[in-house]
Every structure is written in structure tokens, then in C-alpha cells.
Amino acid sequence: MKRIFLLLVAVAFFISACSNTEHPEGLEEQTVIEDVHSYAYIHEVKTLHLDLDLEVDFNNNTIYGIASHTISDHTTDKMIFDINGLEIIKVTLDSGVETDFKIGKNDELLGQPLEVTIKPNTKQVNIQYKTTDQSGSLDWLPPSLTSSKKYPFLYTQGQAILTRTWIPVQDSPLNRITYSATIKVPSELLAVMSADQLSPKNADGIYKFKMDQAIPCYLIALAVGDLEYVKLDSRSGIYAEPQLIEKCAYEFEDLPKMINIAEKIYGKYQWDQYDVVMLPYSFPFGGMENPRLTFANPTLIAGDKSLVSVIAHELAHSWSGNLVTNATWNDFWLNEGFTVYFENRIMEELEGKEIANILAIIEFQDLVESLALIEDSENPEDANLKLDLEGRDPDDGMTDVAYIKGAYFLRTLEHTVGRKKFDEFLKGYFAAHAFQTLTTEKFVSYLEEHLLNPNKIEFNTKEWIYQPGLPENCIKISSPRLEAMEAFAHIADQGGDLSKDNAFRKLKLSDHITQEWQTFIRGLNKNVSHSQLAFIDQQLGLSTQANDILKSDWFKLCARVNYTPAFPEMKKYLTKVGRRWLVEGIYAELAESKDPKRLEFAREVYENAKTNYHTVTARSVAQHLGLK
Numbered sequence: 221m222k223r224i225f226l227l228l229v230a231v232a233f234f235i236s237a238c239s240n241t242e243h244p245e246g247l248e249e250q251t252v253i254e255d256v257h258s259y260a261y262i263h264e265v266k267t268l269h270l271d272l273d274l275e276v277d278f279n280n281n282t283i284y285g286i287a288s289h290t291i292s293d294h295t296t297d298k299m300i301f302d303i304n305g306l307e308i309i310k311v312t313l314d315s316g317v318e319t320d321f322k323i324g325k326n327d328e329l330l331g332q333p334l335e336v337t338i339k340p341n342t343k344q345v346n347i348q349y350k351t352t353d354q355s356g357s358l359d360w361l362p363p364s365l366t367s368s369k370k371y372p373f374l375y376t377q378g379q380a381i382l383t384r385t386w387i388p389v390q391d392s393p394l395n396r397i398t399y400s401a402t403i404k405v406p407s408e409l410l411a412v413m414s415a416d417q418l419s420p421k422n423a424d425g426i427y428k429f430k431m432d433q434a435i436p437c438y439l440i441a442l443a444v445g446d447l448e449y450v451k452l453d454s455r456s457g458i459y460a461e462p463q464l465i466e467k468c469a470y471e472f473e474d475l476p477k478m479i480n481i482a483e484k485i486y487g488k489y490q491w492d493q494y495d496v497v498m499l500p501y502s503f504p505f506g507g508m509e510n511p512r513l514t515f516a517n518p519t520l521i522a523g524d525k526s527l528v529s530v531i532a533h534e535l536a537h538s539w540s541g542n543l544v545t546n547a548t549w550n551d552f553w554l555n556e557g558f559t560v561y562f563e564n565r566i567m568e569e570l571e572g573k574e575i576a577n578i579l580a581i582i583e584f585q586d587l588v589e590s591l592a593l594i595e596d597s598e599n600p601e602d603a604n605l606k607l608d609l610e611g612r613d614p615d616d617g618m619t620d621v622a623y624i625k626g627a628y629f630l631r632t633l634e635h636t637v638g639r640k641k642f643d644e645f646l647k648g649y650f651a652a653h654a655f656q657t658l659t660t661e662k663f664v665s666y667l668e669e670h671l672l673n674p675n676k677i678e679f680n681t682k683e684w685i686y687q688p689g690l691p692e693n694c695i696k697i698s699s700p701r702l703e704a705m706e707a708f709a710h711i712a713d714q715g716g717d718l719s720k721d722n723a724f725r726k727l728k729l730s731d732h733i734t735q736e737w738q739t740f741i742r743g744l745n746k747n748v749s750h751s752q753l754a755f756i757d758q759q760l761g762l763s764t765q766a767n768d769i770l771k772s773d774w775f776k777l778c779a780r781v782n783y784t785p786a787f788p789e790m791k792k793y794l795t796k797v798g799r800r801w802l803v804e805g806i807y808a809e810l811a812e813s814k815d816p817k818r819l820e821f822a823r824e825v826y827e828n829a830k831t832n833y834h835t836v837t838a839r840s841v842a843q844h845l846g847l848k
């Protein structure tokens with residue numbers, strides 16, 4: 221692995237005889253940022269455009285074909301790509317002259333450097349390759365794990381450093397490239413990508429795509445399945461399996477409104493089209509912001525639109541993350557903190573301040589829990605916004621700190637300077653850095669120069685970014701609706717009997733939104749009796765009727781207090797859902813109980829369920845269960 225860090229390169233300029241003697245040093249500092257998670261030296265030679273010509277083979281679960289890189293002018297005689305779990309067959313230059321290549325030592329985390337010999341005048345490097353069963357970004361699902369049960373499904377998940385497992389690329393967020401693709405799939409299936417879809421559904425199964433706006437490689441994405449499309453308006457729509465399409469169209473019908481709201485706050489949507497593709501349950505995230513085509517998890521289909529904030533989140537990434545991208549994974553909060561903040565602003569416009577506050581408080585509950593775990597962990601410095609992930613998987617930095625502490629930092633800033641000034645600042649920030657990458661340090665100086673100094677505001681920016689925990693001035697948000705739910709939980713928790721509480725006894729699950737019930741469940745702790753849990757489950761149907769988000773909170777509680785009557789439904793849930801955030805907490809509670817029976821139960825369920833988990837989820841769960 222290459223030792224890589226923020227490198228200050230002093231560039232010497234020749235001083236001409238007539239130069240101004242008041243500036244005799246003739247030196248200028250130019251910042252070269254490098255990425256600890258990539259082998260590529262993109263400041264020496266980089267991909268400008270990538271063209272993919274690939275065939276997706278469901279019989280052998282492989283993708284094979286050619287990745288052609290159009291490269292920058294250079295003086296070097298080698299170009300390094302990142303690969304991990306790929307079989308490289310042949311490399312040619314320009315119109316077909318074969319060239320030498322060398323594959324370096326494998327690092328478990330980063331994969332291997334693919335070093336290709338190039339010439340000074342080389343314009344194009346063509347890599348013929350195929351994926352293997354070690355290609356961690358690919359999730360090949362047999363028909364039994366799809367909604368249709370008829371056809372197989374494939375999707376890719378590139379973030380953070382998995383694109384190199386299905387395409388040989390310079391896999392750093394620093395590297396923005398355009399791409400085009402020709403993808404051949406079985407004739408009954410449809411291919412969709414994070415790009416302009418140039419071919420309609422056709423019997424040849426050949427689909428062409430192009431992405432003319434430069435994006436980081438982790439946003440190159442492909443899904444292949446039995447997909448239908450429903451148009452929501454002239455620039456948005458939903459892809460889903462036929463069995464889900466109607467439900468999805470209802471759940472996300474506010475999408476066009478959301479795009480309009482987002483544009484009003486931070487300026488024009490720059491990616492033309494905004495579609496969502498609903499993937500199978502094994503997708504490890506709630507959503508993934510692949511440009512033009514958000515990948516979404518069916519756990520978002522709540523039936524009452526109470527989980528659409530995830531779509532607001534992915535849409536918000538069209539500005540923060542996709543338009544202005546974290547330079548390295550140590551700056552991940554620049555992607556996610558801004559996005560959680562922006563997501564809440566969209567929800568405030570869409571649903572009002574009360575709902576937006578409820579959503580922000582739920583996030584805060586998550587953050588407090590995560591900070592406590594991080595402070596007790598091997599890496600307490602992960603509670604800082606600016607991370608140091610050298611030698612570690614960037615996934616380790618994908619915690620509530622980047623997302624929620626980041627958002628609370630921005631909310632507190634907004635509260636300090638006033639919304640009008642803050643919005644003007646952010647609009648300027650997105651415009652000034654569009655289609656660029658940014659480090660935390662650059663953000664801090666931009667903030668000082670464009671917001672804090674002109675308004676003569678003292679703000680503890682450094683404490684927020686470079687210190688763990690939550691600073692004193694963190695904004696406090698309250699919600700009477702959530703306080704009422706906490707009061708119910710308090711009754712059960714203090715040994716009271718909710719079955720004798722008239723107000724509670726009248727309640728049905730549909731009387732409150734997901735986040736209110738989450739607050740209720742989270743308010744119950746170890747003191748709650750099993751008879752109270754039995755009554756609550758019987759009245760509300762949390763084990764069977766609740767949506768997948770609520771079930772996750774409920775089963776976490778059941779695991780913590782060893783409420784075994786819920787375990788059979790918990791097992792079904794863990795076998796169906798593969799979204800990491802939802803299943804990881806339940807496994808963690810089972811494992812942390814130190815109860816050998818619960819750990820054994822967890823391991824048994826995992827053994828059975830893991831074929832339905834993407835590697836991202838499987839890796840995290842295995843860690844909790846002490847299997848890695």
C-alpha cells in the first residue's frame with residue numbers, strides 16, 4: 221500500500237529577468253491531495269472518460285468485456301488502476317496494440333494495483349477483464365430472492381471502494397470522469413445505470429448509456445432485472461419489479477414536488493433526469509445516490525409515505541456528494557452531513573416544521589447511541605467529523621457521526637447566522653464547487669472567508685470538526701408529539717401497566733407515524749416486563765404488522781431484554797431484510813447480551829440469512845458475531 225496523505229508540493233517557477241523584485245521568491249504552493257484508499261497516481265495520469273462494453277452472464281454470475289479509458293496528457297510511462305477480485309485478460313493501447321501489465325501484491329482491503337505500460341502519446345487504455353466470485357460490489361440474486369420469483373437480479377454497490385471489484389478504475393473520489401456503456405443482458409431483463417438511458421426495452425437485450433457530467437467512480441452503478449418504469453413527471457419516475465411498481469408509485473408520488481423544493485433552496489438540479497430504482501431486500505442501504513438513478517431499498521415502502529425522507533436524502537445528494545464531492549473518505553461528512561441537513565430542509569418544506577423536527581430528533585437519538593459506542597470503541601477518534609481512516613476500510617467511517625453530527629453542525633451554524641445568510645452561503649458553496657471535490661480544510665477556509673468573517677461571527681468550527689463528542693452549543697430541538705410517546709414508554713418502564721391506561725388502550729399502529737412509534741419503543745428499556753411487551757405486541761402488532769423500520773427497533777428491544785416470543789418473527793425478518801442499518805443493531809444486541817443462547821441463535825440465523833446479504837452487510841454482521 222502506498223503511503224499517501226495531504227501533500228504540499230512546492231512548485232518552483234523560473235523568475236524572468238524582468239520579474240517584480242518585491243516578490244523575489246518565485247514560489248507558489250500547489251496542493252496535491254492523495255487518497256489513502258487508492259493505488260492510482262491521478263496527478264500523473266488520469267482517466268478522463270471511461271467506455272464500458274460488457275456482457276452480464278447470469279449463468280456463471282460474471283460480467284466480462286472491455287473497459288476503455290481515455291486518458292489525460294502525461295509524461296509517465298505507466299498508469300495504475302485499482303482492481304480487486306478481477307481477472308485481467310489483456311490490455312491494449314489506442315487502436316489495439318497489446319501492452320504489458322503487472323498486477324501487484326494483494327491487500328485484503330484495497331485489492332491490487334494494476335500497472336499498465338503506456339507511451340507518451342497514448343490516448344486510450346483498453347482493459348479486457350472479467351469479474352469473479354470475489355467481486356464484492358456485485359449482488360447476484362437468484363429468482364427466489366426477488367419479488368417476481370421468476371427472474372434473477374443483479375445490482376452493483378460501488379461506494380466506498382467497491383467499484384474496483386467490477387471495473388478496473390482509478391478508484392478514488394478525487395477522480396471525476398465521464399462514462400458511456402453498452403451492456404448486454406438476457407433478453408427478458410432490463411439494464412439501468414447511473415447515466416442517460418439511450419435504449420428502450422428491447423428483445424436484443426443490448427442497452428446503451430452515457431453520463432456526460434463528470435462523476436467520481438463510486439457513483440458508476442448498474443442494475444439488471446425484471447424492471448418496469450412508471451413516469452411521475454417529465455423528469456422523474458420509478459423502476460421496480462412489476463409486483464412492486466404500483467406501491468412504489470404511490471409511496472414516492474411526491475418526488476417531483478421534492479425536486480422543485482430542493483431547486484428553490486440550493487439552485488438548479490444539474491443532472492436532467494431523476495429516477496429511482498427499487499432493488500430487492502438484500503440491498504445493504506436505504507438508498508444510494510447514484511446520479512440520475514437513486515438505488516432504493518423496498519423497506520422504504522411503508523404504505524403511509526412516512527419513510528420518504530430517505531428519498532429526500534438521496535435527492536439532496538444531487539448537490540452534496542454528487543455535485544460537490546468529498547475529496548477522500550476522511551472527508552465523508554462533507555457528503556453526508558450536508559445531505560442530512562438538506563434532506564431535513566426538503567422535508568420541512570414538504571411536511572412542515574413539526575415533522576421535520578420529529579425526524580431531526582430521531583436522528584439525534586441515533587447519534588447519542590452511536591457516540592456512546594464509538595467512545596468505548598478501539599477508535600474513539602471516529603467521533604470527530606474529520607476522520608483518519610488510513611489502513612482501515614472506509615466503511616468504518618460511515619457512522620452517524622458523518623451523517624448526523626455533520627448535520628447538527630450545520631443546523632447550529634444556521635441557527636447562529638440566521639437562515640437567510642446560511643442559505644445564501646450554501647447556494648454560493650454549491651455553485652463555486654460544482655463538479656469538484658473538496659477537503660474538510662478547504663471547506664473550513666471557505667466557511668471563514670464567505671460566512672464567518674464577513675459577518676464577524678465567532679464559531680467553534682474546529683471543536684466541531686476536530687474534537688469528539690458534541691459541543692455545548694449544539695442546537696436543541698423538541699417535539700410535544702414525541703414527548704407524549706415518551707410518557708407512554710415511561711409508564712411501562714416504571715412498572716406501570718399500559719393495558720390499564722385508557723389513552724394507550726385506544727391506540728392503533730396507524731394512529732401515529734413511524735418516528736413516533738420509534739420514540740415509544742426506544743423509551744422502553746431493560747426494566748420493561750415481558751407481560752407488558754406481550755400486551756404491547758398484541759395491541760399494536762409490532763412483530764407482524766409494523767413496517768420494516770419499526771420492526772428493526774422492536775426486535776432490537778426484544779433481543780436486548782430476551783423477549784423470546786418475538787424471536788420466530790425476528791428470524792423471519794433477519795432472513796428477509798438485508799439493509800445493514802436495520803439488521804446490524806439486532807445482531808449486535810443479541811451478541812452483546814453475553815448470553816450464549818442468544819449468540820447461538822444469532823449465529824444460526826446469520827448462517828441461514830447470509831445468502832441474502834450483500835458483502836457490505838455480511839461483513840458488518842460477522843464482525844458483531846465474532847465470526848471474522
Ligand SMILES: [Zn+2]
Pocket residue numbers: 509533537555556559
Ligand atoms: Zn447519504
